[in-house]
Amino acid sequence: MRTTQPLTITLPHDLAQMVKDKVSSGKYASESEVIRDGLRTLAARDSAMQRWLLEEVVPTLEDARAHPERLLTAEEVRKNLSDYARKVTAKPRTGA
Structure with missing residues (x-):
């Protein structure tokens, strides 16, 4: 059974050029590899956002509702x- 599915996509010229440049650089073997990596990165970002919402935002909101x-x-x-801004801008700079 085939584990891939061919798709036809249309990209704006700048994104299409980005894909081609990634392949030309040698970092990726094909345009498909670039798109797959981009989709995996998007899935990881979505997962991280979901985790942040569930683990940080929801508990904070629940605490605020419980203790206004x-x-x-x-x-x-x-x-x-x-x-805070006054304190940060008043600190003397170190280095160079």
Whole structure:
């Protein structure tokens, strides 16, 4: 049984050129290999995003709903950000 399926795709000129350049560089053996690698990278990014949403965002939202008294007001957030920015820009630079 065949494990691949041929597809015909249309790409904008800049993306088509990118695929050709990847093959020309020798990093990939074929255009199909470039597309497969790109799709695997996209799947990995989607998976990482899903993990982040489930493991970080949802628990944080649930905690905020359970403990609204811990939340900062918009004014408190602005002040904290302003204080942080002042602190970061006031640090003397080291090196060179």
